[in-house]
Amino acid sequence: MKKTQVDNCEDVLLSMRLIAENLKEVVDRLDKKSIKIMIQKILNSKRIFLMGAGRSGLVAKAFAMRLMHLGFSVYVIGETTTPAVQPEDVVIAISGSGETHSIADLGKIVKDIGSTLITVTSKKESTLGRISDIAVILPSKTKNDLDAGGYLERNMRGDYKNVPPLGTSFEITSLIFLDSIIAQLITLTGASEAELKSRHTNIE
């Protein structure tokens, strides 16, 4: 790829603006009831477990880290010292398609245990969407939408040019959605930013 000369970065700026636009459209389409129940379940939980694969797994970890800063007992499925899930625990799955093989499998185990399963996804009619106690739907294009396209993006521009590929739209939206859940949890718990910082790892 060595001979390509980079003359401008217009696509970068345009993509960022499209993402900001997309985000505002998503906000208008959110179902408030499922979000309220999700926040209530988090507040009432004894322990919270996060899971996700690939980039959705990274979003799950980013949310878990902030919940820890807020003082919740929180674990990421697959990490070293994560204990067994118990019936009274809340498990939150992040999956754009709601069909990610390993996560859907784990979701079924979670329901067999009897724990509460919350899924953040863009597909209500998906394996994870159907088996979850609560599914929060973030309307987004996912990596399985090669043909159909995310309707939001399609409405916006009529094509995909300058829109980040695969499930990017869902991953960005879910990160921002979950960070905004944190903003409301801060209001509800009255946590100060100094308190959060005191729990932030001090050896990194």
Added chain:
Amino acid sequence: MKKTQVDNCEDVLLSMRLIAENLKEVVDRLDKKSIKIMIQKILNSKRIFLMGAGRSGLVAKAFAMRLMHLGFSVYVIGETTTPAVQPEDVVIAISGSGETHSIADLGKIVKDIGSTLITVTSKKESTLGRISDIAVILPSKTKNDLDAGGYLERNMRGDYKNVPPLGTSFEITSLIFLDSIIAQLITLTGASEAELKSRHTNIE
């Protein structure tokens, strides 16, 4: 925290809208020259290494995953099969403050090896900002800005209420910025979404 009753989710929606607004302001303040050089260095690289701590480390991994989907030889510092860095390699550090202890230390080693160091940060005048070959500045509040506050957010509302805490603003902005770099790399390399998907892990 069990007795709190969640009556609404207005903070979630407001925070998401503020993040979208903030993002648009950031786009207007970006330095195009450093972005163009960053893209050129990525295109000319033989191998790319990503590094970051905490949530910035998650952003680094999200970018690395997409570069792999695009066909680049890319590694994350600290993962199992990441090889030794060579002088002809490009190392990209993600650090909001530019001062994260372990990453700044590794940045010095990278410069001793003689590799190219690119830092994505919100602080030009930081340890990493100073020693990097290229520093791309994303104006954002970071976790060390407890007192001063991010000027963007302050301009916008005069206070912090409803804005996600610590370095959230930088982490979201850097994820979206890097995903938009991917959008431009797709244009420049002519990669199709189907090609990207063919490299996406098929056993997750």
Added chain:
Amino acid sequence: MKKTQVDNCEDVLLSMRLIAENLKEVVDRLDKKSIKIMIQKILNSKRIFLMGAGRSGLVAKAFAMRLMHLGFSVYVIGETTTPAVQPEDVVIAISGSGETHSIADLGKIVKDIGSTLITVTSKKESTLGRISDIAVILPSKTKNDLDAGGYLERNMRGDYKNVPPLGTSFEITSLIFLDSIIAQLITLTGASEAELKSRHTNIE
């Protein structure tokens, strides 16, 4: 647990000696043919993928790291920049019981893709043992042998006292077995220790 007074460390020393004895017994029971084929498959491979869950996953990573030091193209399933598995790739699964849910599932996908699947396990008659192209059997107690007990340990002492719990015996044996595969690969490839060290990560 605060009041326990530690007067001696005899259990530590005894356990270490039992593990050393156990290891020698295991060596006498190994099937040389499957080991030879495993080494041949590794030498002939274009790319190698490792997978395992929990402590077996850590053993998988330890082996992957040394294969990288030896110059092989090697990836760990689940890490950030691990690409899609292709039919010509070799996938090595580490599972004491051969029944670990997620790994057995991934093993089936690996066989559907048409790649070569090698399993290191203590149970030939297990899901992974049955579907693998090669199964190298390391006779050991696993975490599912609460009642039956590892016959090696039982032969040796008649009970479990001082023997590390759950699948520890398999995990130790598999780490040592795989490090000894590395020893033979060094002989076969003529790699020097200095060459290995040159590939060892230089920024940790």
Added chain:
Amino acid sequence: MKKTQVDNCEDVLLSMRLIAENLKEVVDRLDKKSIKIMIQKILNSKRIFLMGAGRSGLVAKAFAMRLMHLGFSVYVIGETTTPAVQPEDVVIAISGSGETHSIADLGKIVKDIGSTLITVTSKKESTLGRISDIAVILPSKTKNDLDAGGYLERNMRGDYKNVPPLGTSFEITSLIFLDSIIAQLITLTGASEAELKSRHTNIE
């Protein structure tokens, strides 16, 4: 490497036997006093943090997982939901050379915080060995002993042939040592194998 024909696996078997021999020699050279203090500190701890880089980091994680199964509050430095270290915490570092850059740096921070630092290493006279409250010495060759060689191995055979490379000897010895610490902790706490299994992750 495609043309090499694998005719035997004698090096594998020989290496495994050498490792078993080596292990027995190490046991005879252990300092019982430091081991007793280490066990006492673990029993008295409120929370335990593990850290290590590369393969020593994998050993640290394997130990952390078993401590969790035993019911201890235990964290791995660098994982997602690991909280800030407090003065009353115990931090255990695993480092063959005692000089691993990042871990020695973190060790200094741990001592600045005022926490208890335990190092498992093969070098008493190393950075980590010197600053630790307790250093448990496991006599082994490490990855920095290219010239001098591990005296145990040298005494045993006069050369390195068939001995796994770099720090392998330390990594194996430290895994077995720490699993044997677990064996003694089981005796001291009276934990049953069924209790351990009940804490083992149930969604993997």
